[in-house]
Amino acid sequence: MNDAPARAERLLALYRTMARIRAFEDAAEEASQGGVQVWGMEASATPARVRGPLHLSTGQEAVAAGVCIHLERDDLLTSTHRGHGHTLAKGADMTRMMCELFGRATGYNKGKGGSMHIADFSVGMLGANGVVAAGIPIATGAAHALKILRRPNIVACFFGDGAINRGPFLEGLNWAQVYGLPVLFVCEDNRIAATTPTRTMTAGSGAAARARALGIEAQAVDGNDVEAVDRAAGELVARVRTGRPALLHAITYRIKGHVSVDPGAYRDAAEVERARQDDPIARARGALAALGLAGRVDAIDAEVRAEVARALAAADAAPWPEPAEAYRDVLDAGAGTWR
Amino acid sequence: MALMSYAQAAAEALAAAMRADARIVALGEDLGRGGVFGQYRAAAPDGTLRPLQAEFGAERVIDTPISEANIMGAAVGMALAGLKPVVEMRVIDFALCAMDELVNQAAKNRYMFGGQGRVPLVARMPIGIWSASAAQHSQSLEAWFAHLPGLAVVCPATPQDNYSLLTAALASGDPVVYLEHKELWSRQGEVDPAQPVPLGKARIARAGKDLTLVTWSRTLHESLAAAETLAREGIDIEVLDLRTLWPWDRATVLDACAKTKRLFVAHEAVQVAGFGAEIAAAVAEELGCPVKRLGAPRIPVGYAPTLEAEARVDAEKIASAVRAWLGARD
16 A cells, blocks of 8 residues: 555554454453363363353454455355454454354354354355364365356455365365365464474475465465555455465464463463564554554544443343254254154 | 166256256266266266266366365355255265265254354265275265264165155255165166155055064165065065165154064164164164164175175075074064
């Protein structure tokens, strides 16, 4: 963006998306403390309001924001177990998301999915996924359908650095290239696969090199620089809209543990501290302050705080699903009985 | 009414459905040439069999790479984006490369996303011993899928049922594991395209009074042959073709067993933890009548004819087991 006012407005929009994701993650994290005994922690007397595994994208917000700003409502998206940011950035409603994390009947999945399966099909968000790399074949198939149906839309397919060592990564990229499908693969590289540093388990130079080996256009980008992600994604999305796949390798950092109750103590403290200094939201805030927009940033922060407060209050007040809901939406032929 | 093979019957059903519904596509390896078993070849106007791709084009009858995981996973994505995919896995043994996509994705999607989407997908995963094909091309794994919420499981035994059940599967709106038997491909039979067969409805293939024999897929034909042998000996058994394992037709099975007071289940799959156990348990629970099962021993299928024969559940073994059981009653 050469035009300064336009750049400022775009950066404010990106900042708003990132701030909403961060606020959502922080609130969900707090609500997840206490309940279940995992990662060697004791359950507290106060049960957690978010009970299941909660994978936070704290620190990775620039990737979701910078990519999804290029997506239209009818574009599709597949995500990972760490998918709240992608879901919010695609346009989902924060309150219905929080209700789902709380397991309430008013959640997007009627309390059947929780954090790992957060989805809003109405905005083209086809689901977070509990299985690493599982979104890749689904995304290629959705893109294949869009092509067959002559729809003008594309699919954004988010996956982590760990996913590139699973077979579906190769199968899906090859498929997208063979059929010429409109899918943007986004490797959101937070440099750690659960608790294992990815570099120790990955041969070669990573996602972009593997994509290029199949003839797929690929770019690597500083995934904590939201404007850089925006630019790179913009170039690749333009290519994808012409009916060719592309891959964006966005290098970021997972500030939190693998799940919310994991303190991540297996990591080098100095490395984590460096990452905190490189926080994408702080960087964007600094850039906006330099543009004289600190007041606008404060206003956004206040709006986001209020939005999260509303979401938490609604989720707290929402009813649990009726037990009968457990038997619904299994399948029509012979559904939902013991026999 | 037309005489056709079991393989052609499925192709005709698919072709008819594709003509009626532009959202139906098929994808898998070697489909363009009509499938490796000819199960994607339907009659052309001149009566010769030709690949479905000739009529529907390469965009709807899709040749794919050898990428089972992506074939199944892509079908899930296609379904979510508005198509109705038919997935060809060639043999069920290869479908094991696509288990996450079938079990965690296709079968769970509708439920875990709270009914936001549906996955109308038919996965053709041919089962069964196929002469001298050994351990990785011969399995009958229908019980695995009967165990999984979110899937229907269909095992047609005749050309008519392969036509009618594939038609029903394509209309069901949910993922269907569709298990044809490889040694039935060339079996001929009359097919009436207008005859509907709903999922979950068994068929009394032979009436009888001394015992109810429940079976499915290729073992139906072995069971009917056994019944003829036994009839000559004065033993009159009823043979019931289950046709669909999920949902399975409890009412018809229980009615038949209430009448004959004995249940015998025969299937080609390994007997241990086979679907026969589910039927036997249900009948024992509901009616308290005696039950027996005959499935394969818990061994992989061997290559040599002498080894393969040990894994087969044939008419002679069925007749002998029934004879021994009924002979022991007096």
